[in-house]
Amino acid sequence: MLNIRTAFGEPVKPGWPWPTKGNVVGAVASGPLIEALVVSCSRLLIGFAISVLVGVLLGVVIWTIKSVDQLLGPLFLGLQTLPSVCWVPLGILWFGINERGILFVLVMGSVFAIAISLRDGMRTIPPIYRRAGLMLGASGWKQYAYVLLPASLPALATSLRQGFSFAWRSLMGAELILAAQRHGLGFLLEIGRSFADVAQVVAVMMMMVIIGMLADRFIFAPAERRVHQRFGLVVAE
Amino acid sequence: MARPTSGILRNETSAVSARGRLTLSNVSKNFDGTGVPAIQDITLECQPGEFVVVVGPSGCGKSTLLNIAAGMLKPEKGTAAIDGRLIQGPGPDRAMVFQDHGLFPWLSAAQNVEFGLKMAGFSRADRQQRVAEALRMVHLSRSAGKLVHELSGGMRQRVAIARSLVVDPAVLLMDEPFAALDAQTRTLLHQQLQELWVETKKTILFVTHSVGEAVRLADRIIVMHAHPGKIRAEIDIPLSHPRDIDSRDINDLVHRIRREIEDEVNRVNANLAPEDQWKPKAAGDLVDCSANLGSGI
Ligand SMILES: Nc1ncnc2c1ncn2[C@@H]1O[C@H](COP(=O)(O)OP(=O)(O)OP(=O)(O)O)[C@@H](O)[C@H]1O
Ligand SMILES: [Mg+2]
Numbered sequence: 001m002l003n004i005r006t007a008f009g010e011p012v013k014p015g016w017p018w019p020t021k022g023n024v025v026g027a028v029a030s031g032p033l034i035e036a037l038v039v040s041c042s043r044l045l046i047g048f049a050i051s052v053l054v055g056v057l058l059g060v061v062i063w064t065i066k067s068v069d070q071l072l073g074p075l076f077l078g079l080q081t082l083p084s085v086c087w088v089p090l091g092i093l094w095f096g097i098n099e100r101g102i103l104f105v106l107v108m109g110s111v112f113a114i115a116i117s118l119r120d121g122m123r124t125i126p127p128i129y130r131r132a133g134l135m136l137g138a139s140g141w142k143q144y145a146y147v148l149l150p151a152s153l154p155a156l157a158t159s160l161r162q163g164f165s166f167a168w169r170s171l172m173g174a175e176l177i178l179a180a181q182r183h184g185l186g187f188l189l190e191i192g193r194s195f196a197d198v199a200q201v202v203a204v205m206m207m208m209v210i211i212g213m214l215a216d217r218f219i220f221a222p223a224e225r226r227v228h229q230r231f232g233l234v235v236a237e
Numbered sequence: 238m239a240r241p242t243s244g245i246l247r248n249e250t251s252a253v254s255a256r257g258r259l260t261l262s263n264v265s266k267n268f269d270g271t272g273v274p275a276i277q278d279i280t281l282e283c284q285p286g287e288f289v290v291v292v293g294p295s296g297c298g299k300s301t302l303l304n305i306a307a308g309m310l311k312p313e314k315g316t317a318a319i320d321g322r323l324i325q326g327p328g329p330d331r332a333m334v335f336q337d338h339g340l341f342p343w344l345s346a347a348q349n350v351e352f353g354l355k356m357a358g359f360s361r362a363d364r365q366q367r368v369a370e371a372l373r374m375v376h377l378s379r380s381a382g383k384l385v386h387e388l389s390g391g392m393r394q395r396v397a398i399a400r401s402l403v404v405d406p407a408v409l410l411m412d413e414p415f416a417a418l419d420a421q422t423r424t425l426l427h428q429q430l431q432e433l434w435v436e437t438k439k440t441i442l443f444v445t446h447s448v449g450e451a452v453r454l455a456d457r458i459i460v461m462h463a464h465p466g467k468i469r470a471e472i473d474i475p476l477s478h479p480r481d482i483d484s485r486d487i488n489d490l491v492h493r494i495r496r497e498i499e500d501e502v503n504r505v506n507a508n509l510a511p512e513d514q515w516k517p518k519a520a521g522d523l524v525d526c527s528a529n530l531g532s533g534i
Contacts, residue, residue, distance in 0.1 A: 132339035137356035232386020
């Protein structure tokens, strides 16, 4: 018999409890859930920004310097496949059960995906752009600013889109385990479990899915589509 | 053709002055260091304002030659110079038009043309004026705002030409710029290129594997041969520009030059091992264009 107990000390009986519609709606509209939403989103903004900055930098570096890529490329690839919750113990040991610990897990869970996917995308930049740029006087930093950066926009859009979903997942995992002072959505999920409150669990999960879907549908997918259209990479419907 | 031009795209400095003299002296390039060099001992001088066309089969080193002139490749032996200055690297004094245009897809046609001016630090007003003038010269004023993928293949090449011309290079380097186009478009662009050249008086070094194209465009044709890439013959074309491409003169000349080239090839082949011999007919090299030139490719 599983030895899981609820917050009231009763053993959890793994049955199939179903929430009622009213309960879920009530949970969604409840104050703590809205608060948790705000907490999670603010963490996401900060963490994803760090992740993008570092990831793009790493991606550009391993794309530019071959020897660094040989050294770090396989490592990044390996770390990218690591499930992000595996960073939780290190996050706790290094930073403690706090905001920084959570951000650490978020960043580690998404930064390598961004770097690797950016590098792969930049590898497909036709070398003729660089040559055309050189011919027209774009060398040194101008080459990066006016040729390589814009040429890598499709790769960047794809890698950010991918990076975002990694970041969101990592954050939820981190919040679930790391009970920091401020409660995010992930922690509410855990509370729902410990109080055997199925309605809350389902409501929080729905919230997570909705946030991920909305961000992808209204931010990342359109951005990617617009870049690809501009480059003539997809046929516009 | 009395057009109101501001003269910005003209070779301003050259009131018969020597801007645009491209000199290659004993240039060799061997990519793998061993084996047969891509090009060997090429000596070639393009006079200011001259239209030189290099003809040769695939792999004879035409692109290599152009890339050395562009400064994208360093020759192992020999020197390349422009107006007496040694060519050290790429620069806007030698603008290149690539076979697959190389336009930037994130920019519009006009922004592509503007790019070189922006890099050179021209003022916005200055840029706009020059871009408009360059687009007019390639008859694309109405497509200025289009994105690259919204342009046809021929329009893309014309934008590429405008982008190269607008920075007022001394020499225009063209690497089979029309090879991927259909016959009608190519004919149109041959005419437009001749007009452009008459108007701007740029030195043009143009590479092709089509004799018909060479005869239509060139003051002088350089015939190359592969393994190793060497110059085999030079032929002057004493016809005035712009040429009527359907004229008998051109047609006759194409046939004569093709024969000359074949003779030359036979002469060279006689001294080569069979596997190194170049058989233009079998390969379809140099023959394709001349065969149907009469029908106005
Ligand atoms: N970067 C390179 N590395 C190694 N070999 C090369 C390189 N570029 C060209 N070559 C070799 O040099 C020779 C000449 O190539 P080049 O591209 O100049 O020929 P080409 O005359 O332009 O041919 P085409 O008409 O097909 O464009 C070829 O044998 C080619 O294999
Ligand atoms: Mg070539």
